[in-house]
Amino acid sequence: MSIVVQKYGGSSVADAQKLKRVAERVMQTSASGHAVVVVVSAMGDTTDELLALAKTISPNPDRRELDMLLSAGERISMALLSMAIRELGGDAISFTGSQSGIITNDRHVDARIIEVRPFRVQDELARGKIVVVAGYQGVSYRKEITTLGRGGSDTSAVALAAALGADRCDIFTDVDGVYTSDPRIVAKARKLGRITYEEMLEMASQGAKVLETRSVELAMNHRVRVHVRSSFTDAPGTLLVDEDEIVEHQIVSGIAYSRDEAKITVQKVADRPGVAAAIFGPLADNAINVDMIVQSASEDGQTADLTFTVAQADLDRAVSVLEQSRGELGYAALKPDSNVVKISVIGVGMRSHAGVAKQMFRTLADKGINIQVISTSEIKVSVLIAAEYTELALRALHTAYGLDVAG
């Protein structure tokens, strides 16, 4: 029998009424002849509320204890959903991440799945049961309860789908699919019927919030057919597919943005070998990820300016790390700037089409938008611009690449 994994996010199971509706949908899928595994997030804002409660007790709570706390949220929703399915006559059983065999590393609060051993899930499916699994959590090889970080339930669902050889992994969420750009900003954004794994991965890592990056990566590596769709309608959503399953490619499939970037410029560092290592070494040692980097000659011809981006949350820490190395680096000034946004145009069509970047730069120039940093990959061009231009840039690029809905 074909296995379908369905994942429901927090907003889809926010209260008893919504849980009952999810139970009905699960029953429909089961009635249509599939073995169903359901992965649930915590109800509504439970995780945030538990986190807030922890912060009132300890500003910097122990990470293992935080995992103990946060994992309770999904246990509540999985048990209630299982009851709701049974109430409709379905034979459901719920499992924690640990019982589902989701084995992780030991990094509490942000653990990575290292193996899935879904023996109990398989046994219960073979007995004809609907299996409900707590998302976002696993158990470390040290037998400690772990959580998978933001968006972790997507990762749980895709990892289970891969391990079970599921036909499909439905990700039910509060939007009805993946759009060419954020529809809250770009009114003419179109829903994509299909998107390649590679594009989705770039979309997610460049700021699109619909799927978590790791879950896309996992889906891509195991060729899991992920279907992103709305839990509130029956409309088809967006299917993640291989490149050869899309007959006619747009050159650009989507435009993502991220407000989570901050820029630091290190002015007038000596332009000699090893200086980049001297700057980025201490940042890496402090687990600060650097994304975009550009180096330019200073006016004096003797020194260079180095500009790069880090996550907003890391900005203060990055500045203080660099200030500590000032003596060694001998720069003239540090200029932090959190008032920036990263805009990315993404499409596998770029591989065979030149001119995508040029069109981007021209479109932005026509609107009087200054580009601060550029970075590119095979299927993506990203630029850093001032945050105030976000909406203007997204809409202009969306039109320029011919993505607007007709009419």
Add this chain to the structure above:
Amino acid sequence: MSIVVQKYGGSSVADAQKLKRVAERVMQTSASGHAVVVVVSAMGDTTDELLALAKTISPNPDRRELDMLLSAGERISMALLSMAIRELGGDAISFTGSQSGIITNDRHVDARIIEVRPFRVQDELARGKIVVVAGYQGVSYRKEITTLGRGGSDTSAVALAAALGADRCDIFTDVDGVYTSDPRIVAKARKLGRITYEEMLEMASQGAKVLETRSVELAMNHRVRVHVRSSFTDAPGTLLVDEDEIVEHQIVSGIAYSRDEAKITVQKVADRPGVAAAIFGPLADNAINVDMIVQSASEDGQTADLTFTVAQADLDRAVSVLEQSRGELGYAALKPDSNVVKISVIGVGMRSHAGVAKQMFRTLADKGINIQVISTSEIKVSVLIAAEYTELALRALHTAYGLDVAG
């Protein structure tokens, strides 16, 4: 190093502020040179709230799923308490019932502990840690999460104290000890400095709510020194001890009452061998416990009246079971009555002193209170009376046995 187990009930950990106060008390105990294991209940009314949520989804929720749900409550409080202790500089680690090695049978929602294997607890104590344990829960030999029923956290605490060979098991609650009678009704009730296990067991099973019966039984069997005390004051509470540790016994130590009883009279059943079995067999088959029983000859000399008590919650079910057997039993009428209370006087002194029952009957008769059923054990006399006399009877008996506080 001596081990102290401390149990804090839901009202003691109801919010962040109270959790911090509990953490302070734990730190004091630790600072005074004890290895400390803390057992916590769910915060405030969490368990009732989760149960109510389950009932909105399913009027009769699956018991395994209910255990999955309810066990989340203690996981939240244990993690938060552990954080609060760490915030004060203590080195705390929290364990679920399963991680603490509390192995139960398979009866979900009302499981019994069959073994405690506290290896992880012992290892962490040996490393100098303060161990926080989720009360009320365990894991069945089938590796399923179970809960221990009402008052289960007391049982968790005493079972751990026994398994660890703890010096003492402090039960922190919202009253400051065990009283000669319920102080909300009997204003002159005295707090007992010490009480024997046997007396406490009778007090608990006859309706005193301060400790759960099973936990007292467990304490008695393993000679755990249980100390019942208030989490809001430093005053000493009541210590459970062996009989030989109390030098001078009162004849009566306490007077308990239970409003949880209901009476059924089966009128005019044939007075022949086997009739009692024919009545009580079907009740037992339906898991209905019968407590007090009295049989009396009917006026006609040919038949008998049989009166007995069951739990209030079982009354309707008991009546319907007996109605189904009416053809076989051939009784004249069934008279259910839920308007009764059971009053019990308890004291190990009764073993050596006659006249305790007589004094009880005379005291009640003097107040015009009719006794409906009587039952006795070695250290207890119980009577069933009309519920409206509860307060009058308790106060009169308290005075009659010389238990009133001086002044």
